Amino acid sequence: MALSVDQHPCMKAVVRDAVLGGIETWKQMQVxxxxxxxxxxxxxxxxxxEGMDSAGTAEESFIAGTYWLTKLQDWTQNYTGEVYQAMVTLEGQEEFSSTAGPIRLHHQDEHGSFVTYEFLRRKVFKQWAIDKGLLRGLLRHVWQPSLDEPMAIGDFGAGGGHYSKWLNETGLVEAFAFDGTHQAAELTDGLVQEVNLVQELTLF
Structure with missing residues (x-):
């Protein structure tokens, strides 16, 4: 699965998006x-x-169980519909290619950025790491921001943007997060901006 997601000829972006969206919803349903x-x-x-109060009656217990099964049915219908629509869209765009690209680490694209599914996996399972000791050291000994005016900092290869978020919460610096992962902005609700870090770019 990992290699098929990573190799673009195996699974195109429109199909990957449908599959990853279904996985994210399925994970919450399992919770x-x-x-x-x-x-x-x-x-x-x-x-x-979802937290509604219950008196513990048999009827309420039955309703709660049925509610989850109904969500399962809805998820199945939505997921199969989205995957089918993605395949229809793909068929209309281009013929399937049998040319395979070079084998890479399963979590990297051709430029070394995280592939979308790895980005989403870390988001869903809360596996983004943040070294707060490093950030405190940078603030105290390297950047030494002024209290009068926030210092602007660019975080390139920001991943989920947690370093920039933490820095902005201090109020001492104004951090901007950038990452090369496809759909980084969408996956982080705008916290991280998607940029191609191997090409020349103008930020502001």
Whole structure:
């Protein structure tokens, strides 16, 4: 799966987006299911995983279980529909290519940036690391920003943008995050801007 996502001739962007969107929703549904099951184990009845109060009646337990199954049915229909539509779109764009590109590390594209699925995996499973000790050291000993006016800093290869977010929360610097991953801006709700770091660019 990892290699097929990484090799563009194997899985085009329009299909990858549909698959990754389905995976993200499925992961949240599994979290809801585990919450439902743990509530049943602890208290003897199912409860709505979204936090609605329950009196513990058999009817409410049945409704909570049915609610998750309904979401599963909706997810299945939406996912299959989106993948089918992606395949139709792809068929209209170009013929499938049998030419395979060079094998790369499964999480990198041809320029060394994270591929979209690796970016999304780290977001979904909260695996972005941040070295706050390093940032404190940079603020104190290297940048030494003035209290009168924030210092502007560019974070290139920012990943999920957590370093820039932390720096901005200090109020001492104004950090801007950039990354070469496809759809970086969309995946971070605008926190990180997508730029091709191997090409000449003008930021502002």
């Amino acid at each position: 809801d299911l585990l919450a439902l099951q743990w509530h049943g184990l602890a208290f003897g009845f199912y409860a709505d995983p």
